[in-house]
C-alpha cells in the first residue's frame with residue numbers, strides 16, 4: 001500500500017510536473033506525481049519530441065542539397081516510413097515505462113489516475129478501475145496539468161473530426177493532402193514536416209504567419225513554405241468545415257474552398273483545468289492559474305502551478321525552469337530554509353518576463369529571445385534596432401550555398417544592453433543560447449565587443465550586428 005500523505009502532491013506528470021517533484025525530493029521532501037495518461041506528458045509523446053523527429057529528416061535532406069558535392073550524392077526523396085519509425089523510437093511507441101522507472105529511481109511516488117482537488121491540500125485520485133483514493137499534502141499541491149489544443153467554434157469544425165497537434169505528431173500514415181488552420185508555431189512546423197513528406201499542404205491563416213515575432217520571421221517562413229510547395233493563404237478567414245461522404249474535408253474560406261484528406265487545427269491552447277476540482281478551492285474551472293514568480297497561486301499559501309497551465313510561457317524549457325524554482329521554494333518553505341524570492345533569485349522564474357528563448361523549427365528556423373522591436377516599444381523602452389542579412393557572414397556562406405536569413409538585435413539605448421534578438425535562417429537554433437545569455441545577463445554592449453565569435457562560424461553575425469550598431473563611445 002502506498003502512503004496517502006506526502007509533503008507535496010503534484011497533479012500532472014508532464015516534463016514540468018516531473019521536475020517540480022524531483023527538486024522537492026532533492027530538497028528533502030516526499031512527493032507524489034499523479035498522472036491519468038502517460039508520465040512524461042505532451043512534450044514526450046505528442047509535441048516537442050515527435051514533432052522535431054518528424055521535421056529533422058527533411059531538414060537534413062534540404063541541407064545536403066544546399067552543399068555541392070553532398071547534393072550530387074542525394075538522389076532520392078525522404079523515406080517517410082523511416083522518418084515515422086524514428087519518431088516512434090523517440091516516443092518509445094507511446095510507452096512511459098522508462099519515465100516511471102526514472103521517477104521511482106529518483107524517489108518520487110507515481111499514482112495513476114485522474115486527480116481532482118477536493119479541498120485545501122487534498123486531492124482525490126480516481127484510478128482506471130474506478131476506485132478513489134484521497135491523498136493529503138503536508139505542505140503543498142502543485143498543479144502541472146498542462147494545456148489542450150484549442151478547437152475554435154468554426155461552424156462544423158468539431159463534427160469534421162479534425163486533427164489536432166496530437167494526430168499530426170502521432171500519425172501512422174501520411175495523408176495525400178492536408179489543410180492547416182492557423183498561422184502560429186504548430187501550423188508552420190507541421191506544414192513544413194508534411195510538405196517534406198510529399199503531402200499537398202494548404203495553410204490557412206487569418207493573419208500573417210508567426211504574428212507575435214519580428215515581422216521578417218513570418219515573411220521569410222511564408223516565402224520558404226511556398227518554395228517547399230505549400231499553398232499559403234494569408235489574411236484568410238475559415239467560415240465552415242464539413243467532412244464529405246467520401247471522407248475528404250472541405251474547408252470553406254473567404255478565399256474559396258479547400259478540399260483535403262485531413263484538416264489540422266492549430267489555433268492555440270486551452271488550460272487543462274476544467275475537471276480538476278478548482279471549484280472546491282474557490283477558483284474557476286477552465287481558467288489559467290495565475291501565480292507569483294515563486295509559482296505560488298495568487299491568494300494561496302499552499303497551492304502552486306507550473307508549466308502551460310499558468311499561461312506564462314507555453315514552452316517545455318520555460319515550464320521546467322519554473323519547476324526548478326517551485327520545487328526548490330516548496331522545499332525551502334517546508335523546511336524553514338531561507339527563501340530567495342527577489343528578482344533573479346534562486347526561487348523565482350524572473351526570466352519568464354523578459355528572456356524567454358524559442359525556436360520554431362521551420363526551414364529556415366526562427367530563433368528568438370527577449371523582446372521584439374514592437375514589444376520593447378510597447379513596454380516603454382527607448383530602443384534602437386539593428387538588422388543584418390545573415391548570408392553576408394563568412395560562416396554562413398560556407399555552411400550552405402545561397403544561405404539567406406536575417407538577424408535583428410534590439411538595444412536598450414539608456415542602459416546599452418540587448419533586450420531581444422531574433423535570427424531567421426538555416427540552423428540558427430544553435431546560435432540562440434548566446435543571445436539568451438546576453439539578454440538574461442544584460443551584458444553591456446561594450447563588453448559584448450570582447451566576446452569574439454570564432455571564424456568562420458555563423459556566430460560572426462554577432463560581430464556584424466555590433467559593427468552595424470557602432471561601438472559605444474567610452
Ligand SMILES: Cc1cc2nc3c(=O)[nH]c(=O)nc-3n(C[C@H](O)[C@H](O)[C@H](O)COP(=O)(O)OP(=O)(O)OC[C@H]3O[C@@H](n4cnc5c(N)ncnc54)[C@H](O)[C@@H]3O)c2cc1C
Pocket residue numbers: 011012013014015016017034035036037038039040041042043046047048049051052113114115116144145146147165169186272275276306307308309313314315316317318319
Ligand atoms: C505540436 C507541439 C510542439 C511543441 N514543440 C515544442 C518545442 O519544440 N519546444 C518547446 O519548448 N515546447 C514545445 N511545445 C510546447 C510544450 O509541449 C508544452 O509547453 C509542454 O508540454 C508543457 O508541459 P506541461 O508539463 O506543463 O504540460 P503537459 O506536458 O501537458 O503535462 C501535463 C500532464 O498532466 C496530466 N494531467 C492533466 N490533468 C490531469 C489530472 N486531472 N489528473 C492526472 N493527470 C493529469 C496530463 O496527462 C499530462 O501528462 C510544443 C507543443 C505542441 C502542441
Ligand SMILES: NC(=O)c1ccc[n+]([C@@H]2O[C@H](COP(=O)([O-])OP(=O)(O)OC[C@H]3O[C@@H](n4cnc5c(N)ncnc54)[C@H](O)[C@@H]3O)[C@@H](O)[C@H]2O)c1
Pocket residue numbers: 152153181182183184185186187189205206207210211238266267268269313314315358359360361
Ligand atoms: N518549437 C516550439 O517551441 C513550439 C512548437 C509548437 C508549439 N509550441 C507551443 O505551443 C503553443 C501552441 O501553438 P499553436 O501554434 O497552436 O498556437 P499559436 O498561439 O502559436 O498560434 C495560434 C494561431 O492560430 C490562429 N488562430 C487563433 N484562433 C483562431 C481562430 N478562431 N480561427 C483561425 N485562426 C485562429 C492565430 O492567429 C495564430 O496564427 C504555442 O504557444 C507554442 O509556444 C512551441
